[in-house]
Amino acid sequence: MESAYDRSNGVIQSLLDTDYYTFTMMQAVLHQHPNVDVEYQFIVRSKENLGHLIPEIRDELEKLAGMRMRDDELRFLFDRRRREYLTADYEQFLGLFRFNLRYILVNEVDGQLNIRVRGPMLHCIMFEQPVLALVSELRNREKYPEVELEDVTRRLYQKFDWLRKNASEEELAEFRVSDFSTRRRLSFKAQQEVVDIMRRDFPGVFVGTSNAHLAYQFDLPLIGTMAHQWLMVHQQLSRLRESQNAALENWVREYRGRLGIALTDCISTDFFLKDFDLYFAKLYDGLRQDSGDPIVWADKVLARYAQLGIDPLTKDLMFSDGLNFEKCLPILRHVRGRAKFGFGMGTSLACDVEGVEPLSIVMKLVRVHGEPVVKFSDDPIKNVCEDASFLQYAAQVFAVRDINQRGGV
Template sequence: MIINSLLDTDLYKFTMMQVVLHHFPGAQVEYRFKCRNEGVDLVPCIDEILDEIDHLCTLRFRERELEYLRSLRFIKSDFVDFLGLFRMNKKYVTVAPSEKGNGEIDILIRGPWLHTILFEIPLLAIVNEVWFRRAARIPDYAEGRRRLDEKIALVTGNPELAELRIADYGSRRRFSRLWHEEVLLECKKKLGAHFSGTSNVLYAMQHGVLPLGTMAHEYLQACQALGPRLRDSQIFGFEMWAREYRGDLGIALADVFGMDAFLRDFDLYFCKLFDGARHDSGDPFEWGERLIAHYEANRVDPRTKTLVFSDALTFPLAIELFMRFRDRAKIAFGVGTNLTNDLGYTPLQIVIKMVRCNGQPVAKLSDTPSKNMCDDEAYLQYLRQVFEIRS
């Protein structure tokens, strides 16, 4: 089966889940799946996807896995105790052909946030691997290895890049579980000090690398429904995060309402409180310049802060960004699809996004409009008005 451990997911799922347990245990949410590729027929994959979900819902955290989580400084003991009782429940997930009849499928996840938050990453990994079992029945691993070696050589062969650090963020859109592990081990071996870690908690535990991650879009989206008022929802989300982690996990996500809205809310207090911010949409060079200028305007030395780039990164783009910003801030890179699904086939651009919380629409309005996802146009317009988003 594709998923054989509940740790086979991204770290930020656990960091957000801990906040949910401690602060929003009664929240009810809804997530929806979307494939951004045109002409991809996923309907023949449904039965296999459902079989994989059945297996996923039989898994429990093993004692070794719980002890590993307990060893992480920012994971609290009561949360690990909860995970010891936790099991995913397939009653919260439905998979069916889209009513459009064009090969798309509808995946709906609906239920308590605390009990549905872990579905996203394994479900995306399942859809990917099931699809590529059909689309690439005899995978060209030789080509994948050639491409990987070529990328690694770009970094290791240049002394100017001695401080460049790259992490694996590729769990959700990987070609397969086995290929993901091979890529990670090759990066650990050949990149050496250039390899900073992985978002995948299972591989971090098994292979002795650093697990990486803080928050995802769903956290700040849910705060639109959970905070005192919509206009303050981003501030509320950052405050609750700081209350939970007390200085740990200090990378803020910058693009749930776009960069303009982020900078309005990310005042001197948050500039000093958080270690940095993560870019996930829009022009990365413009984003970096604006964030550095914002730190300087707030009398904060940007060289003490971390800029994390994670949007559709390739190795050449990471190198270009590093050369632009290396002497002006701390720079980190998380490479996803281009690292774990680059064997010469067109990768699936699939996402699962939260669309409702406590019955209320929630949305992401990023600086890349194609990434926006909401099922209520009236709410989107209201959100734009409240956060003064003109595009």
């Protein structure tokens, strides 16, 4: 039997072992916001006590700081046949990039693990995914040390069997899934095994992975565009009311029509769609749902496209909020024939083992140049803001009624 954990190497073994949107946002930051200072906060939504992991976390960060992007990794990422929009100056920058540990603080506050990243966004943006992945794996291998790789694969094939029994061949032909499981995976080995099985045996359509290291290893398409932090950083770089428009405009300025999937739930989907006019609806290929009720979200988005006179069948709807196969199937049945669609699946792919409770963690942007920013999710438990006054002000600006911060900081 083979363990689901590799204890002989560092948790992060490649600078490519991160989500692709980190690289795409990093290029835009290099070109547009190279001097912006930011602050990120690590959040344990489940409130699990992880303070005892601090020595191991610091050890893993030291290993991370000693890594660099290898020449073969750079050649893969900057393959002009696939990603001609990634630029030569950015390639040179990544070739020189190193993690600088002076920008990250790891300690214990009120008995809880506290991780904060503070410094230039250009140098801090790369911390998010490796920190989440290494904390998740360190916790899992301590709490569930006996998990075998076979446990991971057996569960995945059980889910394939369920899908074949409950979905028609026509539905499976449209069941497009991408791997988004880096940040809360059981372990790197588990995610690696899952991606390998998905590309070979998934009964639907496996589109690719957000993890650049695994895309390189298995020659898969890289999936990803932007994350919430791209929208949030503009809240302190422009007028708050215009921040979403500024973020969407700057993204188009950087990628000229490429990577055209926009997140809708940074300041609530309702407000997003008010600003999502014909100009943006034509510029962007589609939208991504990351919180709230996916059926309600789909109907709102489809109604907005119809109102603007745009055929939704020309647009992509990406669903990525806590999905598993059971949740995906009713969404598929609701939107098929009405728009193009796909599913980004995370925890339920690479951390779904009987008896294992996945760790609920995120790392969110909380300040820009020392000033607060806010995320108004379609699910209030995912709201983020450190400043109560700014939270109230932003709620008025964006017409958000429910600002319950159960999941905030």
